[in-house]
Amino acid sequence: MNEIATGVRRLGDDAVNFFLIEGEAGLTLVDAGLPAHYRQLAALLGPRIRDIRAVLLTHAHIDHIGLAGRLHREIGADVHVHAGDAAMLARPVTANGRWKAERSLLPYALRRPAALRTPLHLATHGAFWSTTPVPASVAVVDGVLAVPGRPHVVVVPGHTAGSAAFHFPEHGVLCTGDALVTDDSIIGRRGPRIVCRAFTADSAAALRSLDALAGLDARLVLPGHGAPFAGSPAAAVAAAHAAGTA
Ligand SMILES: [Zn+2]
Numbered sequence: 001m002n003e004i005a006t007g008v009r010r011l012g013d014d015a016v017n018f019f020l021i022e023g024e025a026g027l028t029l030v031d032a033g034l035p036a037h038y039r040q041l042a043a044l045l046g047p048r049i050r051d052i053r054a055v056l057l058t059h060a061h062i063d064h065i066g067l068a069g070r071l072h073r074e075i076g077a078d079v080h081v082h083a084g085d086a087a088m089l090a091r092p093v094t095a096n097g098r099w100k101a102e103r104s105l106l107p108y109a110l111r112r113p114a115a116l117r118t119p120l121h122l123a124t125h126g127a128f129w130s131t132t133p134v135p136a137s138v139a140v141v142d143g144v145l146a147v148p149g150r151p152h153v154v155v156v157p158g159h160t161a162g163s164a165a166f167h168f169p170e171h172g173v174l175c176t177g178d179a180l181v182t183d184d185s186i187i188g189r190r191g192p193r194i195v196c197r198a199f200t201a202d203s204a205a206a207l208r209s210l211d212a213l214a215g216l217d218a219r220l221v222l223p224g225h226g227a228p229f230a231g232s233p234a235a236a237v238a239a240a241h242a243a244g245t246a
């Protein structure tokens with residue numbers, strides 16, 4: 001199901017992606033979707049779900065961490081996140097279920113009511129009420145991670161303070177999370193770009209961080225939102241710079 005490269009599966013739905021990477025010594029999940037995606041993962045893997053050794057988070061926004069707490073609790077998977085996002089992961093929503101964008105969504109929604117489609121999707125898939133916190137996580141830093149797939153971490157702050165990309169040279173893929181997406185549903189634009197200001201902490205830093213990805217060797221760029229980009233990281237980064245900020 002959904003094998004987009006040898007040993008690489010795309011999971012999630014139209015609103016958000018996460019990825020399963022097959023390594024020699026087990027499975028690694030890059031990002032963790034929404035709580036409702038557990039059924040999809042369990043149907044795909046059956047008892048092999050226990051082979052998931054690590055959950056690597058590109059960042060700790062609520063649309064990417066849905067299964068992390070459950071996999072940590074139930075099968076002992078280590079959850080890796082950059083220190084800059086660890087506090088967010090430990091407390092993804094406030095006690096009354098509230099969660100905030102970086103800036104008000106109102107101007108976006110007034111211009112384009114469809115901007116609210118993704119927040120509604122998150123709500124109906126359990127993001128606000130069923131996302132369990134992950135109290136203990138492993139801090140990622142630049143370098144190679146000793147988890148299945150042997151990814152190289154590239155820290156790319158901007159979308160969040162602790163955003164990171166995961167490069168799997170043996171699989172030929174680069175997982176960018178929301179540091180570089182190919183679909184921004186809030187503004188209704190497709191193609192490689194950084195996420196609009198409503199959900200990006202520091203857009204200038206996000207654009208600068210892309211340069212750390214441009215030199216990597218991969219055949220597919222796998223974003224947190226939107227279709228895989230079938231080209232080099234350099235081409236995706238050039239397109240994102242051309243798209244600029246919104
Ligand atoms: Zn996202």
